[in-house]
Amino acid sequence: MEPQLIKYLEEHWNKDLASKLQFSIVPKDKGGDLAVNFFALTKALGKNPLEIGSEVQKALEVCPLVEKSQMVGPYLNLYLVADQFFQDVLETPIEGKILKGKTIMVEYSGPNTNKPLHLGHMRNHALGISLCALFEAAGAKVHRVNILNDKGLALAKSMLAYDHFGEGKTPESEGIKPDLFAGNWYVRYDLESKKNPELEKELPEIMRKWEAGDPYWQGLWKKMTDWVLAGVRQTYQRQGVWFDKEYRESAHYERGREFAYEGLKKGVFQQKEDGSIYIDLKDLDMGEKTVLRSDGTAIYLTQDLSLWPIRKKDFGHIDEMIHVVGDEQDYYFKTVFESLRKLDLAGDTKFTFYGYGLVNLPTGRMKSREGTVVDADNLMDELAAAAAEKLAEQGKFNAEETHATSEQVMNAAWKFFLLKTSPTKSITFDAQKSVDFQGDSGPYLQYAGVRIKSIFEKAGFDLKTGLESRPVLADLEFTEAEKPLGVKILQWPHVLERAAENENPTFIVTYLLELAQAWSSFYGQSSILNAENEALKKARLALAAKTYHVLEKGLAILGIEIPEKM
RNA sequence: GUCUCCGUAGUUCAAUGGAUAGAACGGCGCCCUUCUAAGGCGAAGAUCUAGGUUCAAUUCCUAGCGGGGAUACCA
Numbered sequence A: 001m002e003p004q005l006i007k008y009l010e011e012h013w014n015k016d017l018a019s020k021l022q023f024s025i026v027p028k029d030k031g032g033d034l035a036v037n038f039f040a041l042t043k044a045l046g047k048n049p050l051e052i053g054s055e056v057q058k059a060l061e062v063c064p065l066v067e068k069s070q071m072v073g074p075y076l077n078l079y080l081v082a083d084q085f086f087q088d089v090l091e092t093p094i095e096g097k098i099l100k101g102k103t104i105m106v107e108y109s110g111p112n113t114n115k116p117l118h119l120g121h122m123r124n125h126a127l128g129i130s131l132c133a134l135f136e137a138a139g140a141k142v143h144r145v146n147i148l149n150d151k152g153l154a155l156a157k158s159m160l161a162y163d164h165f166g167e168g169k170t171p172e173s174e175g176i177k178p179d180l181f182a183g184n185w186y187v188r189y190d191l192e193s194k195k196n197p198e199l200e201k202e203l204p205e206i207m208r209k210w211e212a213g214d215p216y217w218q219g220l221w222k223k224m225t226d227w228v229l230a231g232v233r234q235t236y237q238r239q240g241v242w243f244d245k246e247y248r249e250s251a252h253y254e255r256g257r258e259f260a261y262e263g264l265k266k267g268v269f270q271q272k273e274d275g276s277i278y279i280d281l282k283d284l285d286m287g288e289k290t291v292l293r294s295d296g297t298a299i300y301l302t303q304d305l306s307l308w309p310i311r312k313k314d315f316g317h318i319d320e321m322i323h324v325v326g327d328e329q330d331y332y333f334k335t336v337f338e339s340l341r342k343l344d345l346a347g348d349t350k351f352t353f354y355g356y357g358l359v360n361l362p363t364g365r366m367k368s369r370e371g372t373v374v375d376a377d378n379l380m381d382e383l384a385a386a387a388a389e390k391l392a393e394q395g396k397f398n399a400e401e402t403h404a405t406s407e408q409v410m411n412a413a414w415k416f417f418l419l420k421t422s423p424t425k426s427i428t429f430d431a432q433k434s435v436d437f438q439g440d441s442g443p444y445l446q447y448a449g450v451r452i453k454s455i456f457e458k459a460g461f462d463l464k465t466g467l468e469s470r471p472v473l474a475d476l477e478f479t480e481a482e483k484p485l486g487v488k489i490l491q492w493p494h495v496l497e498r499a500a501e502n503e504n505p506t507f508i509v510t511y512l513l514e515l516a517q518a519w520s521s522f523y524g525q526s527s528i529l530n531a532e533n534e535a536l537k538k539a540r541l542a543l544a545a546k547t548y549h550v551l552e553k554g555l556a557i558l559g560i561e562i563p564e565k566m
Numbered sequence B: 001g002u003c004u005c006c007g008u009a010g011u012u013c014a015a016u017g018g019a020u021a022g023a024a025c026g027g028c029g030c031c032c033u034u035c036u037a038a039g040g041c042g043a044a045g046a047u048c049u050a051g052g053u054u055c056a057a058u059u060c061c062u063a064g065c066g067g068g069g070a071u072a073c074c075a
Helices: A002-012 A039-045 A049-059 A082-090 A119-137 A153-165 A178-195 A197-211 A215-239 A249-266 A300-315 A327-342 A376-394 A399-419 A431-435 A442-459 A463-468 A480-502 A506-525 A534-557
Strands: A022-024 A034-037 A066-072 A075-080 A103-107 A141-148 A245-248 A277-280 A288-292 A320-326 A350-356
Touching (some): A002 A049, A034 A049, A039 A049, A049 A066, A049 A075, A075 A082, A082 A480, A103 A119, A103 A300, A119 A141, A119 A320, A119 A350, A119 A376, A119 A399, A119 A480, A141 A300, A153 A178, A153 A197, A153 A215, A178 A197, A178 A215, A197 A215, A215 A376, A215 A399, A245 A249, A245 A300, A249 A288, A249 A300, A277 A327, A288 A300, A288 A327, A300 A327, A320 A327, A327 A350, A376 A399, A399 A431, A399 A506, A442 A463, A442 A506, A442 A534, A463 A534, A480 A506, A480 A534, A506 A534
Parallel strands (some): A103 A320, A141 A245
Antiparallel strands (some): A022 A034, A034 A075, A066 A075, A277 A288
16 A cells, blocks of 8 residues: 555655655554654655645545545544555565575574483574574575584483493383483483493593494494484474474584694684694684694584585575574674684675574573473473363364364464564573463464354355455445454565564564454454345455465464364 | 673563554453354553663663673583
């Protein structure tokens, strides 16, 4: 609607300045459907908002789009001609194009292969899933990548414990999820090393043998990482996490060493007397960062640096590389990015550290040592059980439906909870509250969608075909009752654009809540199937279908599905 | 010390420099012989402090106060 208004005003008011007008939402109960403000033009015209407003108001007097207009304070509130308004509503695009032509790589999850996923990963996943879907909805090409941290001291500890006490047990023989099984040996190491501090001394030897390719330790390593990965992948699938490509640290860390020597030869890295190699970032106030230890082994930074060229080779040009990681790694990633720049590897790629705040518990910070880490699978089970209980009360589901739906509701619950707060803020995850589906919640949004679906089922045709056979506006008759919901729908493209530009799914969450509220309020006040006349009924069905499609898209961006029933 | 993120109703969160700061939970009052009450309607309730920039500041700047986090040959 704005483009048509601007076009009209360019012709009938001011050719150069009309496009600078700012449109905004009319606050509740202010009257009007769309507001125009003139703050940006006060200097250019040397007039105050009221003067400009009345000029514009005059120009719009005979505009076919505007029923009437009214100055309220510095704003000109427009009452739009219903036909035009609702045509715009029904034609609101679901997809955006602001990122069209852009290629974005998103790295997320980054599990350690020594234990199961926990609550912290869930925030990472909620953000990773939604960022990727958001960019795609805004027109970008997205590559989802993962880095599996499958080597290191932690894994050596697990191997040691299994080697000493494993007795050949397997996840199958014990009947537990393989990542949990493997993770238990990591816990076991902690326990045993407290009893017997001597154990710790065996670790360097294990690491050395593993790196040297010793068949026994390589075999055990493969067995244990495979267990963890098998379990982690089960969890990924349950959560809707997937990747175009997974990179294993173990597969390319060797390359890091060559990489360090190459850099030294080129003169971008320096060497110390003890043989260690470092990159000088003092000019950027970041000190010196070691890239190769004095004993010649690579560190994680080196692995990260050497991974980038591999990724570029795999995927070609990338406009933006986003790392979704906890914000405590801020400094670390700054050094990675600066190093890539110094190495002249960054090209024109924009590197983004997407840091998110910690997920705390009401009792404080999660600490693996204190056993306060919330396991992802357990949490999801808990949520799914709560959902299943609620569904059972409805009494219209068989066991299979209950399971499928409770999984959908479970995913909606935690994803919503972890996305409704801005990424930069830390979250206190209250398990009790997340199980409570009252009010602002993922299930609330699903419920709104389910109620729309239900209406269409009752009306005897499904939503998809309802969309394809686009309603003819002439057959429809809208009233003021539909306006607030229409206004909300019109905002969608702007919200999508802003969320994509700011790389912030929280904007989508907030919007969907408002949309669902507008829908529920409309639903509560106006009957659709029993509307006063056929034209109004058709109009309301068309509006309901539109609402559904925006809601469905928005929820899909958050990684949330709308169940058939609930 | 330095860097960084954060500070909004009793609580958990929103708010692209613009209208009366939006929700939800909790507490209060309503609404199920009418499309699913996991819902709707109504009333109460908030910007850490002090300066500054601006016609306009929750938002930007400076200084405090309070809380996370980072400052490794860990990741």
